[in-house]
Amino acid sequence: MKKLEASGLTTEEIIQAYRTILLGRRLDERLWQLTRIGKTSFNISGQGHEVGQVAMAMAFQPEKDYFLPYYRDMSACLVWGMTPKDILLGSLGKEDDPSSHGRQMPNHYGSKEHNIVSHSSTVSTQFPLATGVAYGAQLKKADYVTLTATGEGAANQGEVQEAMNFAGVKKLPMVFVIENNGYAISVGVDEQYANEKMSDRGPAYGFPGIQVNGNDFAETYLAFKKAADNARSGKGPTLIELMVTRLTSHSADDDHSIYRTKEDLAGLREKDGLTLFEKQLIEEGYLSQEELKAIDSDLRKEIDQATEAAERMPDPTADSILDQVYAD
Ligand SMILES: Cc1ncc(C[n+]2csc(CCOP(=O)(O)OP(=O)(O)O)c2C)c(N)n1
């Protein structure tokens, strides 16, 4: 059997997944361009996380499930319903930005319409919030599942342990994700944690912990499907450690060639999930090289149009600075 077929997804769904993965990559490249020419202030990039994120998000029901992302989760937010224009409005700090009406930093994704809860720049504070959202589902007997994500460095924050402990005690309907890209800014994993796998922490709190290869679409989708099904059917939380690659510097404000070895940097392209997924799609007969190119060209046009449309939108006015910041 073809490996992708084992996901149980249809050919159309797999091709749609590829479109979203490539959209995430091309849109992020646009955000870097806008940052470098001074049109936006900042970018922090999910390049190398896209395959894992799209496979993860597709295992949920975005029309009712809640997502509390972290700053690299743009591709997952695209699956959850945000559009390229929404992302660009946030990056450009426009009044119509659904994440914060231009009040937050770029890459702090949120959308009330799509059940995406915006997060703080203080890393991992979304974990206890997500536990609260999941506890709400249990108290209200509502049928939604809550997904939250952070990085492997930020997963060592105290509140992450508190959130997972409470979720284990109450058997909450939720899935915790640690996107492990091997670095917390310039700090490698050897200096971050002493346990063998971050996923080992799930059993410490009384629920399963699974490590998955985030460059393997089918493996990732199936692991998240099982975790989401377990959460929805009252079996409690799961921790998934998603092994991914950080292809770029930490953010637009640093240069990883200063702290990564030459060998590490030289090997990055071979660990790029996008290239590996394209190879698999061709080998397993889903798409030809020409079809991949045609999708790319469509997406580039879509992003150009979204950029023009977002740039034309109004900036927030100075007299409205406190609107959207405090509740009435
Ligand atoms: C509480 C807190 N400490 C430090 C920072 C600065 N900071 C922002 S991102 C980051 C590294 C996070 O690394 P990791 O969790 O591995 O996520 P990645 O960026 O690799 O996806 C740090 C230290 C912060 N925002 N909040």
Ligand SMILES: [Mg+2]
């Ligand atoms: Mg990291």
